[in-house]
Every structure is written in C-alpha cells, then in structure tokens.
Amino acid sequence: MDRISQPRLLNAVFRNVYGMEFHADSMDNRVMLQKAVFLMRERGVSCGDYEFVWDQYGPFSAELSDDMKIAVEDAPALSVAFSQEAMEILKKAFFCETEYSLRYWAEAIASLLYLKKYVYPSYTDEEIIEALENRKKDLRNRKENQKAMKVLKKILAA
Secondary structure (H helix, E strand, O other): OOOOHHHHHHHHHHHHHHOOOOOOOOHHHHHHHHHHHHHHHHOOOOOOOOOOEEEOOEEEOHHHHHHHHOOOOOOOOOOOOOOHHHHHHHHHHHOOOOOOOHHHHHHHHHHHHHHHHHHOOOOOHHHHHHHHHHHOOOOOOHHHHHHHHHHHHHHHHO
C-alpha cells in the first residue's frame, strides 16, 4: 500500500471501530487507533505490517505512529469493508459501560492482552491485572480492570 493510502485505511479503521473521524492532533485518538489496530491484528485482521512493543500507553507501534502523521486531509476517505464480525466484537468491547474514558478503556483492554500474551504468559488473570496497575498509574481501578479482562476474554473467544 502506498504512503497515502495507508493513513486513509487507518482513518477508515478508526471510523469503523469508534464511529468518528480520526484526528491526528488528538492524543486520545492516536492512542485509541494504536489499540484498535493492535486488537484487530490479534484477531487476525491486518491493517498493515505493524510490530508492537510495550510503551507508556501500552502496546505501541512506531511505524503506525509514523503512518498516523501523514497528512490526508485533502484525500477522500477510503471505503473499506472490514470483517463485520471483527468490527462488532471491537465495538461491543469498546462501548460497554465503564468508569474509564473510551481512550483509557481501549488502553486497558489492549494492555491486558499484550501483558498476558507477550510479557507474562504464565500469569493468572489477577496477576496480569496487578502487573497492569503497577505499570500504568492511569489504570488502577481494580473493578474496571477485572471487567476489562472479562471483555478481553470475550474478544479472544469470539
């Protein structure tokens, strides 16, 4: 995919998952797009060739960050049909009732998955939640993190 088409695809991902337009100048939007692309990749839906590492905001791809910065305001949005099943799973996951903002909710779910799969695969769910809370001061609501773990399990089981 060329350098302009990829950001247009990412805009379509954001619009399909969150139901709003992506704004690269918004930190919340950038974090939310990182988490959506990571979770989609983990569900087998490719949005590009992105590698993720742990970062202060959870799973992070430098390549994805670069692609988000390419100006596409004057280009028409791509019309992309994503797996309806994958989109519905993420929409349900991201839009359930929580005390976290949408950005922090997406960050909690994606971070729990990253820790569970790539950092501490032998940990129990409670140990993963504790590791999350130790690493991320903005995600220290135990009740919400337990709820996020249940949502994550539904994403993985679907």
